[in-house]
């Protein structure tokens with residue numbers, strides 16, 4: 001069956017100590033970056049974000065050997081993102097996280113050099129211009145990714161259903177059915193303020209196809225919930241040497257003259 005956003009087979013090629021190019025030739029819009037707040041520019045034309053997620057499109061959770069992907073059925077426009085800086089409607093295909101070996105670091109983006117223990121990425125592709133995720137990944141304006149910082153604090157009730165499913169996908173290549181999960185519960189509740197800039201995937205193929213939308217407000221998860229993320233393994237069950245899935249973030253990239261716009265003053 002066509003898996004949701006069928007990114008699973010392609011992402012499985014990703015390994016934390018990538019063999020691939022760490023610098024993309026001519027890459028002048030690479031991600032992640034440090035967001036320097038006082039250098040961001042307020043853009044009054046930016047609209048409110050319009051996420052419309054249908055929990056019934058949630059299909060499975062998959063350990064791709066780099067992160068764990070919660071994959072959605074992206075064969076219809078049931079779960080979409082529009083508005084904000086976007087000119088088109090983008091289909092949700094998966095979300096995943098990046099995290100550290102401890103609570104001092106783990107996020108990919110930073111705000112005035114402030115690191116967070118983890119970062120959520122909600123991945124959407126432009127279904128008005130392209131017909132498949134794999135196509136959109138290679139194209140300018142192909143993807144829209146919402147980044148949400150995680151901070152250690154109170155337990156996140158909505159996340160717990162996901163945390164409870166992780167032991168079943170401990171090793172690379174494992175997958176378990178997962179349904180009725182509303183990713184909207186992982187978005188900040190108090191404000192929809194965000195920064196936006198043009199960047200790239202932070203894993204191979206590092207293509208410069210992403211409109212990044214980084215939420216100003218973080219969400220809180222408990223220490224124990226994050227500890228379960230760290231119990232995952234980069235390695236397949238049959239590998240002799242097991243490696244804990246931690247520090248699965250990319251080093252920061254040069255801004256190369258890009259402007260980060262803010263939806264708020």
Ligand SMILES: COc1ccc(C)cc1NC(=O)Nc1ccc2c(c1)[B-](O)(O)OC2
Nearest residue numbers: 010011013014121134137201202203204205
């Ligand atoms: C080997 O990897 C691939 C091979 C072929 C295709 C079509 C895609 C990929 N990779 C991919 O989609 N990565 C990817 C996709 C989306 C996001 C990120 C990585 B992120 O920066 O972490 O957040 C958003």
Ligand SMILES: [Zn+2]
Nearest residue numbers: 096098121202
């Ligand atoms: Zn990511």
